[in-house]
Amino acid sequence: MAPPRRVVVSAPARANLLGNPSDQYGGSQISCSVPLRARVVLTAAAATRLATGGAECAVDGPRDLAPRGDPFDLARVVLAAGAELPGAHVAYESEIPLQSGLAGSTALVVALLFALARWRGAALSLHALAEEARRIEAEGLGVTCGFGDQYMAAFGGLAYLDFRGKAPRDDLARQPYATVEPLAGHVPALPFVLADTGVRHSSDRVHRPIRERWLAGEREVVSGYERVAELAREGKRALLAADWPRLGALMDENHAVQRGFGGSGESNERLIAAARGAGALGAKLAGAGQGGTIVALVDEAERGKVERALREAGASAVHRPAPVDGVRLEEA
Numbered sequence: 001m002a003p004p005r006r007v008v009v010s011a012p013a014r015a016n017l018l019g020n021p022s023d024q025y026g027g028s029q030i031s032c033s034v035p036l037r038a039r040v041v042l043t044a045a046a047a048t049r050l051a052t053g054g055a056e057c058a059v060d061g062p063r064d065l066a067p068r069g070d071p072f073d074l075a076r077v078v079l080a081a082g083a084e085l086p087g088a089h090v091a092y093e094s095e096i097p098l099q100s101g102l103a104g105s106t107a108l109v110v111a112l113l114f115a116l117a118r119w120r121g122a123a124l125s126l127h128a129l130a131e132e133a134r135r136i137e138a139e140g141l142g143v144t145c146g147f148g149d150q151y152m153a154a155f156g157g158l159a160y161l162d163f164r165g166k167a168p169r170d171d172l173a174r175q176p177y178a179t180v181e182p183l184a185g186h187v188p189a190l191p192f193v194l195a196d197t198g199v200r201h202s203s204d205r206v207h208r209p210i211r212e213r214w215l216a217g218e219r220e221v222v223s224g225y226e227r228v229a230e231l232a233r234e235g236k237r238a239l240l241a242a243d244w245p246r247l248g249a250l251m252d253e254n255h256a257v258q259r260g261f262g263g264s265g266e267s268n269e270r271l272i273a274a275a276r277g278a279g280a281l282g283a284k285l286a287g288a289g290q291g292g293t294i295v296a297l298v299d300e301a302e303r304g305k306v307e308r309a310l311r312e313a314g315a316s317a318v319h320r321p322a323p324v325d326g327v328r329l330e331e332a
Helices: 073-080 104-120 126-140 148-155 203-215 219-240 244-260 266-277 300-312
Strands: 006-018 028-044 048-052 055-059 088-094 158-162 179-182 192-196 282-285 293-297 317-319 328-331
Touching: 006 104, 006 148, 006 192, 006 219, 006 244, 006 293, 028 104, 028 148, 028 219, 028 317, 048 073, 073 088, 073 104, 073 126, 088 104, 104 126, 104 148, 126 148, 148 158, 148 179, 192 266, 192 300, 203 219, 219 244, 244 282, 244 293, 266 282, 266 293, 266 300, 300 317
Parallel strands: 048 088
Antiparallel strands: 006 028, 006 328, 028 088, 028 158, 048 055, 158 179, 192 293, 192 317, 282 293
């Protein structure tokens, strides 16, 4: 079967509401998509070319897929994982600010993998897509990451994610798939606000030193992330019951654990303090920390006040999570 002449695929950003980063350690988390998307467009061409940010790059063979430290590395690594190069112009862009703690790079990897599978006429389940995206990020791009970002880019929505049986030291090919439980139809409201610190960060630099402590068996880190996973399981009950004071307390505890391991930063703490001071019921990191984005739980009557306080404290952008589609085919 001949490939289509044109394929357009997009995938969403995500915000971690509770339980992160226990997805790296066999834990659980609650996450929601964010209505910002990464898009990939494949158009039939005589040869493979990459395009992003107004620049283009030719790919004539496997040697051209070696990383070079430029914006095309993400596409190179994804293409290198495939069986053959597509005869296509591969263009990608994103509404998600990169390195903002909203999993923008992951959304691009997932969208590109899905687009290439469609181009090649291959069947790929969302679970398999998420696992392959995680493998590429961890092995091809050398990113210290869990599994939550990839599953959220694939599935989207508001979800409780269970990663029990998955851990970084085990053979990934023999691990179980994560369990994805959609919650959007059972939650009466999503009273959350996201605030971007404006500080671009590397999630790898945040997670790697803490991961090394976990791998070394440091009891404080091991037990800390066991507790963070418990918080997500407790938080599912609070979320479904709309018990916002309890959910806010769990968010605060989640953040205290990660902050204690060095995962937060001055910009994060400033916005969290501003949100709490304006009446937020709880606040924490929405991603890795040391910059990026925070998430606050707010009473609807206080939302405007909290958003103003966040902007006055230096937030470069304010967003709201929403259970939008995961990866999707927009045109073929």
